[in-house]
Amino acid sequence: MSWYVVTAREWRDLWLGGRGPILMFALSILLSAITYLAATNQILNYLEQREAVNLTLQVAVAVGALVTLVVSADAISGERERATLESLLLAPVSRRAIVLGKLTAAVSLWLGAFAVAVPYLWALGRGVSALVPAMVTGLVVGTLLAVGLSAVGLLISIRSKSNKVSVSVSLFLLLALFAPTQLPTPHGAFGVFLDRLNPVAAALHYLTTVVVNGRGWTHDLSYLASSLAVALVGVPTLMILAPRIVHLVAGDHR
Amino acid sequence: MEAVGLTKRYGGRTAVDEVSFSVSRGEVLGLLGPNGAGKTTAIRLLTTMLTPSSGQFRVAGVDCGKPNDIRRRIGVLPESAGYPEHHSGSEYLLYHARLFGLNRTDAAGTTERLLAEVGLADRASSAIATYSRGMRQRLGIARALVNDPAVVFFDEPTLGLDPAGQRQVLGIICDIAQRRGAAVVLSTHALTEVEDVCTSVLILRQGTVLAAGTVAEVIGTVAAQPTAQLRVPSDMIARAAESLASAPGLQLETTADTLRITLAPGGDGHVPDTNAVLRAVLDAAIPVLSFDLEGTRLSDAFLAMTSQEPR
Ligand SMILES: Nc1ncnc2c1ncn2[C@@H]1O[C@H](COP(=O)(O)OP(=O)(O)O)[C@@H](O)[C@H]1O
Ligand SMILES: [Mg+2]
Helix, strand or coil: CHHHHHHHHHHHHHHCCCHHHHHHHHHHHHHHHHHHHHHHHHHCCCCCHHHHHHHHHHHHHHHHHHHHHHHHHHHHHHHHHCCCHHHHHHCCCCHHHHHHHHHHHHHHHHHHHHHHHHHHHHHHCCCCCCHHHHHHHHHHHHHHHHHHHHHHHHHHHHHCCCHHHHHHHHHHHHHHHHHHHHCCCCCHHHHHHHHHHCHHHHHHHHHHHHHCCCCCCCCCHHHHHHHHHHHHHHHHHHHHHHHHHCCCCCCCCC | CEEEEEEEEECCEEEEEEEEEECCCCCEEEEECCCCCCHHHHHHHHCCCCCCCEEEEEECCEECCCHHHHHHHEEEECCCCCCCCCCEHHHHHHHHHHHCCCCHHHHHHHHHHHHHHCCCHHHCCCEHHHCCHHHHHHHHHHHHCCCCCCEEEEECCCCCCCHHHHHHHHHHHHHHHHCCCCEEEEEECCCCCCCCCCCEEEEEECCEEEEEECHHHHHHHCCCCCEEEEECCHHHHHHHHHHHHCCCCEEEEECCCEEEEEECCCCCCCCCCHHHHHHHHHHCCCCCCEEEEECCCHHHHHHHHHCCCCC
């Protein structure tokens, strides 16, 4: 029962305490700008409608991943720094429940980001035949990424001596994962392999093949392997290790 | 509660070294020591926030191998605890009561009762951001009591409070031991206010126990010769010294306006009576500005012990 109390509190803190709504507001301004640019480009016929939908989805996924990771990276080390962790750890709540509450709250930010993006996608994709499948694909891909990155961010936060270290390590990681998406598509077997290994780049590639190229959702499914692996390894690792690694002092041992 | 050979090492440094003691219900144990003595570390070990390097302890009858069961039975006010600034005092307490498994109704009842107990009822719905230091400290104490604990730990509860705030907090702590019958462990580096509250004390320096026992016992272990400081108007100092010159067992030392009197025991082990000293001065019609006895208070024993060079 205590997991429910912790989770409810984490969600409320995020969504009623201020951070969530502010981040969503910022995202909606960003999406408005992109939609405006995409729409005017469509009139000029530079940007195909499906590409505009893809761009908006990718921005939502990227922003969702970013805020989810940053909030996760702040979760434990931030409480440690604000001296509120001790009273939480003193309560007879399992460390798993604490971590789970924080993970789901962080992932809810991505879900919020997606919800904000829906009307924009609707506006941009009017008349596109496979708009709904495209949106569902975006939701699945983004959720996979958010869950995996949140687990990674929490692990970093748990092990970091300071909040600054935790947040900067996580941001650096995200930057390293996003950088390849801005590079030209790799050639050669090794390049493609690397591209699939990077969960962010591979997931966004998959999204493009489905939304823009109109391939079936099974066509490039192997591109989701790495993000699925991060989520499937990260979350259980976090849950299994939580009782042993979540401490008041980072890395406390005998 | 009982601890045996409790030890915590950080790399090469030993923060708490083979500390043993026990506290019973209704008692208040003062954990005293200068900064860095290991008080916070000792409390964090006992409250399961840190894993001991070695040693055993039982809290509220629960062995240290069952940290979850210990946490259910203890209340803790951590050193310099932080609070969620945008929550109100009652939201904060309600949340923690719920974390301890109380249902909504019981948690609300407990919250209301505790807020009244620590004198925060009228500010219950204000954001913690608007609370003074003393109010935060009292809110922290209320939080430590949500589970009606058998053992309560306070780490530097009076740190940074004004004298009125200190008295208020210490009053609440006394009540917790006396009326709730809890065993209380209280750490501090400021002693004077603790003397009246603690039933026993443990003096730590660099992680080791220098002295333990009741306040009187600890003072007794420091066999310093009692000294008195007598302050009189500066033109009277010579007359004051004169009036005491004939009394046996007194060593006198004069400065501009104070007379430092060491009360040396005579050959029969009899220590001169301080009252007699004071009376002799008064009889000589010398106005006494102040008369301080040293070596009879816990703070003197503490200073004498903790100021020695570390071995
Ligand atoms: N996380 C830590 N890592 C290394 N040393 C520590 C850590 N926490 C405390 N110490 C050391 O342990 C000693 C005792 O600290 P502490 O228990 O906080 O003392 P007190 O509460 O009596 O002021 C100090 O020398 C301090 O530097
Ligand atoms: Mg301390």
